[in-house]
Amino acid sequence: GTFVLRIEDTDEARNRPEWTDGIIDALAWIGISSTDAAFEGPYFQSNYAEQHVAAAQQLFQSGHAYYCDLTSEQIQERSKLTGKSGYDGYSRDRGLGPAAGRVLRFRVPEGATVVHDTVRGQVTFENADIEDFVLLRGNGSPMFLLANVVDDITMRISHVIRAEEHLPNTPKQQMLWLALGQDPPVWAHVPVLVNEQRKKLSKRRDKVALEGYRDEGFMADAMINYLMTLGWAPKGDTEIVPWAQMEADFRLEDVTHSPAFFDVKKLTAFNGEYIRAMPTDEFIVACEPWLQRWRAAHPTVEWQQSVWRAMAAEVQTRIGLLAEAPGYIDFLLFAEPEMSEGAVAKAAATLDARDVMIELIAAYETVEWQRDPLKDTFDQIVLARDMKPGKAGTPLRVAITGRTVGPPMYESLVLLGRDETLRRMRAFLDGPLST
RNA sequence: GCCCCCAUCGUCUAGUGGCCUAGGACACCACCCUUUCAAGGUGGCGGCACGGGUUCGAAUCCCGUUGGGGGUGCCA
Numbered sequence: 373g374t375f376v377l378r379i380e381d382t383d384e385a386r387n388r389p390e391w392t393d394g395i396i397d398a399l400a401w402i403g404i405s406s407t408d409a410a411f412e413g414p415y416f417q418s419n420y421a422e423q424h425v426a427a428a429q430q431l432f433q434s435g436h437a438y439y440c441d442l443t444s445e446q447i448q449e450r451s452k453l454t455g456k457s458g459y460d461g462y463s464r465d466r467g468l469g470p471a472a473g474r475v476l477r478f479r480v481p482e483g484a485t486v487v488h489d490t491v492r493g494q495v496t497f498e499n500a501d502i503e504d505f506v507l508l509r510g511n512g513s514p515m516f517l518l519a520n521v522v523d524d525i526t527m528r529i530s531h532v533i534r535a536e537e538h539l540p541n542t543p544k545q546q547m548l549w550l551a552l553g554q555d556p557p558v559w560a561h562v563p564v565l566v567n568e569q570r571k572k573l574s575k576r577r578d579k580v581a582l583e584g585y586r587d588e589g590f591m592a593d594a595m596i597n598y599l600m601t602l603g604w605a606p607k608g609d610t611e612i613v614p615w616a617q618m619e620a621d622f623r624l625e626d627v628t629h630s631p632a633f634f635d636v637k638k639l640t641a642f643n644g645e646y647i648r649a650m651p652t653d654e655f656i657v658a659c660e661p662w663l664q665r666w667r668a669a670h671p672t673v674e675w676q677q678s679v680w681r682a683m684a685a686e687v688q689t690r691i692g693l694l695a696e697a698p699g700y701i702d703f704l705l706f707a708e709p710e711m712s713e714g715a716v717a718k719a720a721a722t723l724d725a726r727d728v729m730i731e732l733i734a735a736y737e738t739v740e741w742q743r744d745p746l747k748d749t750f751d752q753i754v755l756a757r758d759m760k761p762g763k764a765g766t767p768l769r770v771a772i773t774g775r776t777v778g779p780p781m782y783e784s785l786v787l788l789g790r791d792e793t794l795r796r797m798r799a800f801l802d803g804p805l806s807t
Numbered sequence: 808g809c810c811c812c813c814a815u816c817g818u819c820u821a822g823u824g825g826c827c828u829a830g831g832a833c834a835c836c837a838c839c840c841u842u843u844c845a846a847g848g849u850g851g852c853g854g855c856a857c858g859g860g861u862u863c864g865a866a867u868c869c870c871g872u873u874g875g876g877g878g879u880g881c882c883a
Contacts, residue, residue, distance in 0.1 A: 380883055444881070457808065458879080475881055492812075501810050501879095509881040516883050540811050540878040563813085570875060598819095601832080605820050609831045628820075630813050631876065638819070638833040648846075689846040750842075761842040769843060777844040 376410045376527060378520075398582035402592050402599075403615070412523065424514035427522045427552060428476055428507045436551040437476050437507055439468040458503040476508035478547065485543035490560040490624045497543040505544055517541065521548040524557065533560040533624070536631075537572065560624050563603050566631045573634065589662060589694030590639065594646040598639045602632040612645050644692040652685045659684075659697045666698035670705075679704050679787050686779045700779055704787055709774035709796070716804045719770035722763060726805045728753060729767055733797050741790050743782040771800035 377399070384391040396411055431437040440463035442450075447459050454460060459477070468474060480502050487495045507518045514522075524532065539561045549556040565573045573580050585595060596615060600606070604627050606613040650658065667675050680701055687700045703709040719725060735749045754764045769781055772793065778784070785793050 385883095473881095495811070497811075503879090506881055511881080513881090515881075520883090535877095536812065537877055543811095561812085564877075566876075568818095572877075601819060603819090605831090607821090609821095611819085611832050628813095632820090633818060635818055635833070641833055644846090686845090690844070747842080754842080763842085765842040773843095775843090779844080781843070 374408065374410060376412050376529065377404075378412045394583060398586065401582065401586050402596050410527075421514070421519075423526060424519045424522050425508070425512065428514060428518060431478065431507065431548075431551055432470075432476060434551070435479070437478050438464060438466075438504075439470055439474040440466075440477050440504075441468060441471070441474045461504050464504070473510045475506045475510050477504040478507055478544070478551070480504050480547065485546055487539075487542045487546060487559055489539070489542075490558055491562055491627045492539075492629060495539065495542075499543075499547075502543060517544060518548065521545050521552070525549070525552060525554050529557055531558045531560060533562065535564050536561045537564055560627075562627050563629060563631045565602065565634050568633065570631070570633070572631075585639075589696065590643050591646050591658070591694070594639070594643040597646070598642045602634070603628045612642065640692040647691060647694065648689060650688070652688060655688050656681060656684050659694050662695045662697055666702070670702075673705050673707075676705060682787055683779055683783070686783065690779070703773040703775075703778070704784060709772065711770075711774040712776075715770045715774060715776045718776055719767040719800075720804045722766050723759065724757060724764075725767040726801065728757070728759075728764060729771070729797060729801050729805055732768065733794060733801065736790065736794060736797070741786065743786055746782045746785055767800070767805065768797070770804075771797050 379385055379392055379395060392411070396406065399409070400406075428437065432439070442459075442462055447462075450460060450462065451457050463477070464479065470476075480499050483499050485497045485499055485502075487497070489495055505517065506515050508514055523529075542559055542561070546556045546559075567573055567578050571577075575581075582595075586592070593615065597612060597618075600613075600618050600622070601611050604622065605611070606618060607621060647655065647658075663675075663680070667673075683701045683704070687697050690700060691697055731753050732750060735753065736746070739745050739749050750765070750768070751761060754761050757764075765781065766776060769778065770776060772781070772784065772788065788796075
């Protein structure tokens with residue numbers, strides 16, 4: 373069926389409609405489209421405001437609610453006197469009618485309220501612990517709690533699925549459903565997500581925006597897959613599972629009860645898995661937005677699609693985020709690679725770096741410009757000196773790429789060409805290796 | 808203060824009384840592969856918060872303690 377997403381009535385939602393559009397857009401990214409969902413905005417902007425007040429009046433007429441003229445200051449004073457916190461039901465039997473400045477309060481009945489929660493089982497609340505809460509403000513406007521219930525009844529909501537933080541409010545809402553003559557919906561309270569301090573993720577403090585992850589190069593499938601493992605686990609020993617299977621296997625009853633930490637490291641690992649699982653042609657296309665961004669940032673550098681295509685498969689196994697892709701091939705495009713200071717120092721400190729480089733330049737002037745000859749030539753030079761190939765390769769790598777790590781060396785040299793390779797090697801010899 | 812929820816490796820989890828000398832994933836470490844870095848392969852480190860019960864038997868059931876989180880507005 374269809375589900376309704378209730379969007380919080382924050383200042384942002386109220387003053388900036390595009391903020392809500394952003395949420396809808398981000399949800400579309402992970403596959404929640406407007407064909408599946410009806411998006412309900414701030415409640416007071418909804419078409420149901422009249423119904424909220426009408427419901428309140430119905431509650432007053434049926435005796436489920438009463439008016440009260442106490443101000444919050446007066447309530448505080450009374451609670452000081454009685455030693456009990458909160459509103460004590462002072463106006464319950466005073467028979468007050470509606471008037472400006474008077475709030476309408478719900479008459480909480482005797483007994484207990486049992487909430488049947490699909491995730492957590494039965495939760496019992498003593499009604500004596502719940503104060504007679506406000507339904508209508510002094511100015512006659514409905515409170516969120518009431519609006520929420522009335523909207524849900526109007527929209528024929530069957531399941532209310534929300535975060536655990538709403539569980540304490542549920543008995544109030546259930547009493548409202550009952551007082552309005554309705555059977556309460558199925559409740560399901562799923563655990564909250566927490567940060568490393570184990571505090572509930574908050575918009576102000578934590579990085580929670582879906583679109584933020586999308587822009588960093590996380591893929592929707594990986595995001596969905598990871599999110600699903602929070603509070604629930606697919607059967608078997610692997611957590612990387614296609615959506616169709618999770619959709620088929622998921623049961624609200626199986627959701628865990630405790631809060632989960634949102635681990636970006638694990639998300640990134642999942643993302644890497646999804647990146648590697650793509651056919652390379654698809655990967656090339658998926659990277660395009662970030663490549664475009666790179667081109668925009670380097671307008672003077674000529675983009676070489678053939679170079680990118682040739683290296684794509686190598687890049688694919690090395691990144692966890694699509695946004696990292698350009699950084700792996702940029703040295704092939706720049707006229708001059710960006711030299712990392714640490715890398716240069718490491719190269720310069722390599723044993724016999726200068727002598728090996730001189731020998732290698734001489735050999736590369738005539739060698740056939742293919743991967744295997746390039747590699748064999750280097751190996752012979754190094755082996756003749758009784759050196760270990762691993763470390764001995766550092767100066768060459770740094771001369772060409774400016775870094776100590778990067779994609780495979782000889783494949784890169786082939787793409788770079790003999791002239792440019794020799795130019796970079798000579799420049800490195802005359803520069804960092806000159807002393 | 809009062810109310811509610813929660814408690815298995817660092818993290819996410821499997822586990823619904825015997826299959827558990829507790830399984831997997833991420834992270835970390837080692838080795839293999841590899842002129843770098845990855846990927847891949849193999850192995851390792853690491854946990855049932857504590858105390859009482861119930862039971863022939865408890866990670867699993869009950870009670871308590873401790874710890875964590877959330878809620879308690881004329882906010883949403």
